[in-house]
Amino acid sequence: MIELTCPSCGTAVSSNAPNARIAIERLPQEGDYALCLHCGEISIFSEERANLRRTSEAEELELEQDKEIRSYRNAWRAGALKIR
Numbered sequence: 001m002i003e004l005t006c007p008s009c010g011t012a013v014s015s016n017a018p019n020a021r022i023a024i025e026r027l028p029q030e031g032d033y034a035l036c037l038h039c040g041e042i043s044i045f046s047e048e049r050a051n052l053r054r055t056s057e058a059e060e061l062e063l064e065q066d067k068e069i070r071s072y073r074n075a076w077r078a079g080a081l082k083i084r
């Protein structure tokens, strides 16, 4: 089982938690991005921490240029990805 925590809002995410909001299909790898469905922030998986970490300023600037990431963020903001 993988236990991940959003570094921005503290929401726990795991593959088999009763309130899991995502299905983890493979083990996360260094540098994988995650969009928190609770707060909408992007975080990055750190193998060293075995958990998610906040993005650096440089990474944040990079993410803002990424079309796919931008579309996910826009969808989240529009409520399209919110799970009730």
Ligand SMILES: [Zn+2]
Pocket: 006, 007, 008, 009, 010, 011, 036, 037, 038, 039, 040, 041
């Ligand atoms: Zn969050």
